[in-house]
Amino acid sequence: MTTPAMMYVHDWRAWQPGRRDASQPRLSVVEKPAGGHVPAMLRRRLTGIGRALCDMLAELDVDADCPLLYASRHGDGERTLEMLNALAEEAPLSPARFGLSVHNAIPGVYSIGRGNHRTQQAIAASGDEFAALLVEARGYLAQGEPAVIVAFAEQAIPARFAAHFTTPIDTAAVALRLSLAPAQDAWALTSRPLASDATTEDSPQPSELIDWLCGTRDELYCYRPRQAWSLVRAD
Numbered sequence: 001m002t003t004p005a006m007m008y009v010h011d012w013r014a015w016q017p018g019r020r021d022a023s024q025p026r027l028s029v030v031e032k033p034a035g036g037h038v039p040a041m042l043r044r045r046l047t048g049i050g051r052a053l054c055d056m057l058a059e060l061d062v063d064a065d066c067p068l069l070y071a072s073r074h075g076d077g078e079r080t081l082e083m084l085n086a087l088a089e090e091a092p093l094s095p096a097r098f099g100l101s102v103h104n105a106i107p108g109v110y111s112i113g114r115g116n117h118r119t120q121q122a123i124a125a126s127g128d129e130f131a132a133l134l135v136e137a138r139g140y141l142a143q144g145e146p147a148v149i150v151a152f153a154e155q156a157i158p159a160r161f162a163a164h165f166t167t168p169i170d171t172a173a174v175a176l177r178l179s180l181a182p183a184q185d186a187w188a189l190t191s192r193p194l195a196s197d198a199t200t201e202d203s204p205q206p207s208e209l210i211d212w213l214c215g216t217r218d219e220l221y222c223y224r225p226r227q228a229w230s231l232v233r234a235d
Contacts, residue, residue: 007138008186008234009176010147013056014210016172017048024214028052038113045096047076049153049173050106056175057110061149064116066177069136069150070107071122071129074169076100076155106153128203131222134189141180151175152206172206174213187231194226 012026019029035043035051037058043051057068079101083093099105104122111120119140125132133150140148153173182188203223204212212220212231219228 004138005142005180006182007134007141007178007180007189008182009189009231010179010183010186011060012174012176012213013059014172014174014206014213015049015052015056016170016207016210019210021214021216027210027214028055038109042109042113045100046106046109047079049155049171050076050109052173053106053151053153053175054110054113056173057149057151058114060175060177061114061116064114065118066116066147066149067119067121067140067145068107068110068116069121069123069133069140069148070104071125071133071150071152072103072154073124073127073129074154074157075103075124076105107151128222128224130204130209130220131225131227137178141178146181147177147179149175149177152209154206169205170207172210174206174209176213182234184234186234188234190230190232191227192230194221194223194228 014026015028015033017029017031019027031048033048033052033055035046035054038046038054046054079097083097083101086093103124104120107120107122110116121136123129123132123136129152133152137148137150151173154169154171156171157169204220208217208220211217219230221228
């Protein structure tokens with residue numbers, strides 16, 4: 001069996017409003033992202049998480065030429081819940097609000113604003129979004145793409161629905177540029193089988209990816225597949 005080629009993280013950006021540790025230059029903690037990389041008419045359509053993602057993606061892909069893989073378990077839930085509340089009150093639904101509530105809405109706005117006509121993919125994987133992103137990214141890279149951008153974003157669950165979720169979710173977004181080519185400033189993405197006595201079934205959220213990228217945790221656990229991921233600075 002051929003061993004898969006090593007993937008490398010060449011750069012990353014993240015957003016987590018209100019996070020105390022703001023010393024990492026790749027991390028933004030502002031409450032209201034600017035969204036300055038998309039035109040104002042499009043920017044008005046985006047919530048905070050959409051604006052943050054557009055800013056991060058523009059910085060990671062300056063030429064707007066990389067395939068984009070976007071993952072979120074719940075998507076832009078704020079808009080979806082607004083529409084459900086409107087239905088409950090028998091109020092008419094806004095077509096524009098509906099169009100921006102679909103799972104690929106944020107990548108779509110980004111692609112229009114930045115003129116990125118490359119492949120885009122929106123993923124929901126029942127909580128295993130990061131593992132799914134890595135699998136899809138490896139496929140694109142194996143087919144010859146020099147680099148791909150993967151983005152993972154979630155929003156905090158509103159208080160009225162929080163009792164239905166066992167895993168706390170923080171509002172956060174993270175994006176990475178991945179490649180198969182080693183570089184002096186890149187990080188090798190290594191993995192090992194997860195220990196059999198690791199019983200929890202929770203897979204990483206964007207906020208935990210940020211901890212990992214910032215170096216405050218050594219490994220990132222993915223329970224489907226059962227792997228522990230590490231970042232090693234490439235020589």
